[in-house]
Structure formats: structure tokens, C-alpha cells
Amino acid sequence: GEDVEQSLFLSVREGDSSVINCTYTDSSSTYLYWYKQEPGAGLQLLTYIFSNMDMKQDQRLTVLLNKKDKHLSLRIADTQTGDSAIYFCAAPSWGKFQFGAGTQVVVTP
Amino acid sequence: GAVVSQHPSWVICKSGTSVKIECRSLDFQATTMFWYRQFPKQSLMLMATSNEGSKATYEQGVEKDKFLINHASLTLSTLTVTSAHPEDSSFYICSASTRDLDGYTFGSGTRLTVV
Numbered sequence: 001g002e003d004v005e006q007s008l009f010l011s012v013r014e015g016d017s018s019v020i021n022c023t024y025t026d027s028s029s030t031y032l033y034w035y036k037q038e039p040g041a042g043l044q045l046l047t048y049i050f051s052n053m054d055m056k057q058d059q060r061l062t063v064l065l066n067k068k069d070k071h072l073s074l075r076i077a078d079t080q081t082g083d084s085a086i087y088f089c090a091a092p093s094w095g096k097f098q099f100g101a102g103t104q105v106v107v108t109p
Numbered sequence: 110g111a112v113v114s115q116h117p118s119w120v121i122c123k124s125g126t127s128v129k130i131e132c133r134s135l136d137f138q139a140t141t142m143f144w145y146r147q148f149p150k151q152s153l154m155l156m157a158t159s160n161e162g163s164k165a166t167y168e169q170g171v172e173k174d175k176f177l178i179n180h181a182s183l184t185l186s187t188l189t190v191t192s193a194h195p196e197d198s199s200f201y202i203c204s205a206s207t208r209d210l211d212g213y214t215f216g217s218g219t220r221l222t223v224v
Contacts (some may be wrong), residue, residue, distance in 0.1 A: 035215070040218075040220065041217060041218065042115070042202050042215045042216055042217035042218040043153075043202065043204075043215040044215075045214070045215075088152065088153070092213070096143065096155055096158065097143070097145075097153070097155065097204070097213065099152045099153045100152060101151065101152045102151075102152050104150075
């Protein structure tokens with residue numbers, strides 16, 4: 001099965017909060033990452049969290065990590081139309097990134 | 110911050126020809142680079158890990174004779190798709206290890222279309 005799993009789609013109204021969830025299997029990663037991909041573009045690093053942390057806040061972004069359950073989430077506060085994209089969580093294992101399938105976030109007015 | 114330049118951003122080639130994609134780390138030395146392939150609406154699949162001065166390590170199922178990887182310097186890795194066929198059409202992305210807390214920097218990707 002997949003090493004990293006994500007929900008595939010999220011629709012959110014502009015101004016609301018978005019929450020994207022991710023589960024992973026390999027716990028050797030020192031850091032866990034969230035990337036954003038806009039259509040036809042590469043990956044943009046959004047944020048990352050050290051594996052010994054439970055939470056990290058970075059402006060509108062909040063990352064929560066439950067290491068026991070191997071669950072990672074990304075919350076985007078006050079979601080804007082520019083946040084429409086595909087979001088990938090990634091758990092490196094010995095330098096190799098295991099990506100989730102990506103969550104497509106669609107922001108509606 | 111660290112920047113990885115990938116070129117070309119898109120390429121169309123005829124079936125049977127070869128295409129070379131370059132990945133450069135602009136302001137840091139990348140001892141390790143990774144090549145990924147992404148099918149439409151799917152995640153990134155790691156193809157190979159490229160270490161400077163040594164042979165690339167390919168993931169299971171990736172044809173090393175078809176996808177030639179060269180990492181001759183600390184700032185440049187190339188992926189050559191040999192004898193391309195339409196099924197090789199995909200989005201290819203490289204990434205380079207910065208060994209920093211920010212992790213790994215990705216190139217902007219190359220859209221390959223084989224006709």
C-alpha cells in the first residue's frame with residue numbers, strides 16, 4: 001500500500017479554514033514537509049515540521065503532527081483563491097521523498 | 110534561499126528521438142539530486158537518486174538504459190530520455206539536497222510531450 005496517504009479533494013469557501021490530512025508509515029523522517037503545486041508548475045515548499053514537534057505555526061499555516069498515530073495535518077486559515085492548488089505531504093526516508101497522492105484544494109468565492 | 114533551475118520547462122519531441130533535461134543548483138552545491146516523474150493528477154514517483162561522481166541509483170521498475178542520468182558536477186545533473194515514446198510523455202521534476210533545515214529544493218519541472 002501507499003506509504004503516505006492523503007485525501008484527494010477539498011472544496012472550501014473563501015475566508016474559511018482548510019484542513020488537509022496526511023498519514024504516513026515510515027517514522028525515520030526527521031522532518032515532514034508540505035508542498036504546494038500550482039497547475040503546470042513545480043513544487044513549492046510551504047512549510048515543514050521537525051518530527052519531535054507537535055505543532056508549528058507559520059502565518060496562516062498551522063502544521064499539526066501526531067507522531068504516535070503518524071498523522072500530519074495542514075491548516076490554512078482565511079483561505080484565499082490563490083490557495084487553490086494541489087498540496088502534497090512528504091516524508092523523507094533516507095533522503096528519498098515519499099509523497100502522498102496530493103490533495104486538490106478548490107477555493108470557491 | 111536555495112534555487113534549483115530546471116531546463117527546459119517544456120519540450121515536444123518526435124517518437125524515437127532523445128531528450129535531455131538539465132537540473133542545476135544555482136547557489137549551492139548539491140551532492141545528491143533526485144529525479145521524479147509525475148503523471149497527470151497523480152503524485153510524484155521517484156525515478157532515481159543521483160550522486161555526484163557516481164552512478165545513479167534507480168528505483169524498481171525504472172529502466173536505467175532508457176532514462177540516463179549523469180551527475181558530473183556538484184551543480185548539474187541531467188536526465189536523458191532515450192528513444193522517447195508517447196508513453197514517456199510526463200512531467201519530470203528534479204530536486205536537490207541542500208542539507209539545510211529547509212530540506213530539499215525542487216526544480217520547476219519539465220513537461221515532456223512525445224508525438
